[in-house]
Amino acid sequence: MSQWKVALLVILALAAGIGAGYLGWGATVAKLAPEVRTLTEEVERLRRELDARDSGANAGLQLWEGIGVVRAIYPQLLMITHDEIPGLQPARTTGFRTANGLSAKVGDSIRFVIEGTAAHNSVIVAIETL
Amino acid sequence: MNGLLYASLLLHVAACSLLTGASFLLVLAGRPKDEAAGRWERMALSASKWLALVALGAGLIWFALRAATFTGRPETALDPSAIFAAAIDTWAGKVWLIRQGLLAFAAAWLFLAGQPASRADWIASRWLLLTLSAAALVLMSLSSHAAAIERQLLVHWADILHLMSAGLWIGALPFLAALLFISSRDQETLQPFSRRALVRFSRVATLLIFALVGTGILTACHLVGDVPELVGTTHGRLLIAKVAVLVPALLIAARVRDMLAGPGSTPLSRRIALHVTVEGALVLGILGFAIAMMLSVPGKHGSPTWPFPIRYVPDPGAFPFWRTLTPQQNAIALAACGLFALGLLVSLWRRPRVLLAGVAASVAAVLAVLSWNGSTVQANPASYARSPVSYDVRTLDRGRESWQQHCPACSIDLARLPLSATVGDLFWLTGEGDKELGVPSLAAKLDEETRWSVAQYLRASATAATVTAGGGTQIRPGLIPAPDFDIVLGPLQLGTLSDYRRGRPVLLVLYSLPQSRERIEQLAKRHAQLAVYNVEIVAVPRHSSGNPIAELATASPALFPIVTEANGAIVRAYDLFAAAAGHSEFLIDPRGYIRAIWPNDEWRNADDEIEALAQQFLDEAPPDEADEHQTH
C-alpha cells in the first residue's frame, strides 16, 4: 500500500480511537452519575425508615436527629436554628411542629428528634436539653 | 534530584520542540529541488529519528523522577510497576502516556517508513510527522500550571497556542540554519530552494511571534497576577528573563528579514545562517527559562519580595475605569496593548529614529499619567509579602496583647503611619524599629507569626485612626477590611463572617442591654424587609452572659444569628473602628470591607442609608481573589 494511504489510515485510526474513547467514557459517566445519586438517596431513606421502625414508629415514617438552639416559642411550634440534618435539610432557622406535651425555653440548646415523611410533614417527638 | 528533574524535562521538551520544528520546516520547505536540499532533508530526517528517541528516553526519566516525588520514596523511580501505577492513577500521568504513545508512533514512522514514492506519499508522510510531534508537544499543556488553577477556557487555549507557536518557532530555527549552512557549501549566495524556505518561514514566524506574545501575556496575567509578583517571585523573574532574551532574538529575526528583502540583494547564505544560529541559541535559552517556570510556584501563589527601595502607590480613587475591569478583561486588554506595541515595533523597525522617539514619548506619557495619579513611597522587601496569619479577630487580639506587652510606654501616633503602608511594611517596621515613629525593634523578642499579628493590629489601628478623624458615617470601599470571626450560636458553628458575606452585605450589630433592646426589636421586625436587599444581620452582645438568646427574647423574635462565643475578641476588634461603648452597627459589603459605621444613637437614621448602600453594592464588582487574602 502506498505510503500516503498508510499515513491517512494511521491518523484516522488515532482520531477515531481517541475520539470514540473520550466520547464513550463521557457518555457513560453522564448516564451513571444521576443513577448513582438517586440510588444513594434511596438507600439512605430506607435505612432511616428501618431505624424508625425499630424504635416503634409506624411504617413509612422516618426519624431524623438534629442539634439546635430554640429561638422562639409559639403554640405547637418551635422556631429553631439548627445544624445540617443529614437527609432532611441543610442548616437554617425554621419552625417545627411539636408533639403534645413537648416544650422548651427560648435560648435552650437542644437535641431533638423529628418523625415524619418529609420536611414539611414532620413533627418533633423528643427534645433533650444539652 | 531537582537538577536531574529539570535537566530531563528540559531535554524532553527541547527534543519535542526540535522534532516539531523539523517536521514543520520539512513541510514548509517542500520537496527537495536540488542536491543540497536533498542532503539537508536526509540530515533533518536522521536527526528527527534521534530526537524522537531522546524525547522518549528523557520523557521516561522525567516521569520516573516525578513518580518518585508522588510517593515520596526515591526507589519508586526504579520500579516499573510503580511508575505505571502512577501514570494510570493521575491525570498528568495519563497525559504523559498519551504523549509518549504519540512520540513512539512518530519514531516508528521515522524508522520504518521508506522513501516516499510519489508526491502524495511525500505530503502524507511529512504531515503525519508534523501532526504527531505537534500533538505530543501541545498536549503537555493539559497538565500545566494553567490547567491546575484556572477554570477559564480562554487561558487553557491560550496556553495550548503558546506551546504550539513556541515549538514551531524554536524547533525550526536550528534546522533552518542547517539548511543555509549546507547549501552555502555548494554556492555562496542564497539558492532558490533555501530562499523560498527562508521567506516562507519568515512570514509564518511573524504570525507565530504575535501569537506567542499575545498568549504569553494572557497566561502571565493569570499565573503571575500583578507587578509585585512579577518582580518579587522566582516565577515572575524567570518571566522577565524570558522576555529579556526574546528581545535580541526578535531583533536578529528582523535583521534577517531585512537581508532578504533588500532590493536586488543576493545575500550570503553563510551570513544569514550565522544570524539564524544565534537566534536559535537565544530561543533555546528562553526554553530553559520556561521549563524552570514550569517547575516553580506560580507567582500568584507566592509571597513577593520587593527588590526596589521605592514603590508606586496610586491615589485613592485613581484609575476608576481600570478598577471596573474583571481580571480576565484586564488580561485581554494588556495582551491587546502588547500586540499593538509589537505591531508598531515591527512596522517601524526600519526607521529607528521614529521608533526611538515613539518609545521615549510613550514612556514619558506613562510616567506622566502615573505621577499625576499617585506617588512613590519608601518600600522594603516585605512591602508586598503575603501575611501567613489570616486577618481575623483572634490575630488582632494576639497582636494587641504582644504590642502592649512589649511596648507599653509606646506613644506611637498611629495617625502618623502612612495610609499607604501595607501589612508587610508594618511587619518590616516592627522588625527593624523606627526611632522617629517610636516603634521598637521586636525581631529578637517575638517570632515571625506574632510579629505579623502585631503588624495586622497596627494596620487596623492606623486605618481606624484616619476614619474617626474623618467623620461621617460612610467609608470608601477598599479602606477597612472587616476582621473575620467565627459565628458560634450555642453548640452550632454557623460559619465565619466571610462565609456569611459571600455575595451579600452583613449588618454587624454590637449591642448591650438594656440600651439596645429597642433597636433589636426594630431589627427583628425589619429582618424580612432587609432580606429583600440580601442583607444579613449578625448580632454580637458586648458582655458575656449566660444565655444571650434567652436574654434577648423580645415581642417579635430575633431570628438572625447571635454570636454566643468569643464575643469579647469581636467586640475589641470592632471597637478599634468605632469609638463607642454602647451600641454600634457596621455595614460590611459583599467584598468584605466596612462601608459604614453608626456608633451609639446614630442607628436611628441608619435604615435608609442601609438600603441605599445595599442597592449600591449590587452594582459594584463581585469579590475576587485579591479580596480573599485581604493584604493591602
Next chain:
Amino acid sequence: MSQLPKFFRVLAILVSALMLCVGSASAHSGLKRAEPAANSSLKRAPAEIKLQFTEQLEPAYSSVTVEDKDGERVDNDDARVDPANASLLRVSLKQLAPGTYTVIWRVLSVDTHVTEGRYTFKVE
C-alpha cells in the same frame, strides 16, 4: 552535517548553565483555607476536616491524617477529594476528646507538584 554537533554543544552548554542558576523548585504554597483553622480552639469537636487548596488535586496521591498528642490516628481513614470541588480535601473524624490535635497533609496537584504541611488545633 557537521553543524549538528554544534547545536547539541550549544544545547549542552545552555543546560549546564541553567542547571546552575535554577534554585530549588520549592513546594507550592498549597493550602488556602482550613476548617477547623490552624491554631484555633473549638468548643465542640468537629466531625470532619476540610482543607481547601489553591490547585486541583489528584485523589490517588493526596491524603490527610489527624493525630492526637500521643501520635494515635483519630481520623476514619477516609480522606477523599470532594467530587464537587477538585481542590477540596476532606476526612471525617472519630469523636474527639478535649485536647490538642495535629493535622498532617500531603497532596499532589494536577500539575504534578507535591506539597505537604501540618498544623494543630485544640478542642476544649
